[in-house]
Amino acid sequence: MKIKWFDIIDSTNRYCEDNLLELEDKCVIAATFQSAGKGQRGNSWESAKGKNLTFSIVLKPTHISSEGQFAISQFVSLAIVNYLEKRGLKAKIKWPNDIYIGDKKICGILINNTINRDKVSSTIIGIGLNLNQTKFVSNAPNPTSIKLEKSGLYFRNIELKRVLSELENLYNVVDNQSNSAVLAILNKEYKESLYRIEERAKFFDVLKKEEFTGIIKGVDSCARIIIQDDSGFERIYSFKEVQFII
Numbered sequence: 001m002k003i004k005w006f007d008i009i010d011s012t013n014r015y016c017e018d019n020l021l022e023l024e025d026k027c028v029i030a031a032t033f034q035s036a037g038k039g040q041r042g043n044s045w046e047s048a049k050g051k052n053l054t055f056s057i058v059l060k061p062t063h064i065s066s067e068g069q070f071a072i073s074q075f076v077s078l079a080i081v082n083y084l085e086k087r088g089l090k091a092k093i094k095w096p097n098d099i100y101i102g103d104k105k106i107c108g109i110l111i112n113n114t115i116n117r118d119k120v121s122s123t124i125i126g127i128g129l130n131l132n133q134t135k136f137v138s139n140a141p142n143p144t145s146i147k148l149e150k151s152g153l154y155f156r157n158i159e160l161k162r163v164l165s166e167l168e169n170l171y172n173v174v175d176n177q178s179n180s181a182v183l184a185i186l187n188k189e190y191k192e193s194l195y196r197i198e199e200r201a202k203f204f205d206v207l208k209k210e211e212f213t214g215i216i217k218g219v220d221s222c223a224r225i226i227i228q229d230d231s232g233f234e235r236i237y238s239f240k241e242v243q244f245i246i
Helices: 012-018 070-086 146-150 156-174 180-192
Strands: 002-009 027-034 053-059 092-094 098-101 104-116 119-129 200-205 210-219 225-229 234-237 242-244
Touching: 002 012, 002 156, 012 027, 012 053, 012 104, 012 119, 027 156, 053 156, 070 092, 070 098, 070 104, 070 119, 070 156, 070 180, 119 156, 156 180, 180 210, 210 234
Parallel strands: 002 027
Antiparallel strands: 027 053, 053 119, 092 098, 098 104, 104 119, 200 210, 200 242, 210 225, 225 234
16 A cells, blocks of 8 residues: 655545545555544544544445445454454444444544445545544543553554555455455454444434433444344444444
């Protein structure tokens, strides 16, 4: 993967969006500091200058269908989990693709896919991974970093290459969805890595505006989370329709 570093940029995702036609497959745009870093649901992403990894990847797959695009979210999440495991940290995927250590968020992922007919023609994957930051001043409720969890000092250029190695390995496998066995393994590993899988926990139903208790049973073929409530009824939610209570 080819890496282009910026000292200061408004948003690595926005840069990729503005230059998508010119950027090659597997191009990486990384920044020491983002002045307007993007998070999910339109939120900003807090990252102290020079402390963490903030970067975006442009991928131009050839075999990922529009129906199977959730595989992108799956393999990216699993790649971060694999990277953290090699750093000695047990990470989980908070559906759909936040990365948690215990009940604390260590990494955020923002994915924008472009569909051409029935294929994913390009995807921009924005990743914010907390390395060395130990003080957070935003209203983010539960941030953490590798340094807070493991101590030590982590060099951004070295850690970026390690993360990209994990990402590229899984991307090369996933960009051939004709192999159903590969996708079955991906689904299995993603489910096993889900935060609170098969654990009784509290959730908030955004549409009904009610709190309930249930157990995450998995994710369906449409990337919706399946939660069995205390009455035994399976509730199925799309992104933004349910919130975790932590």
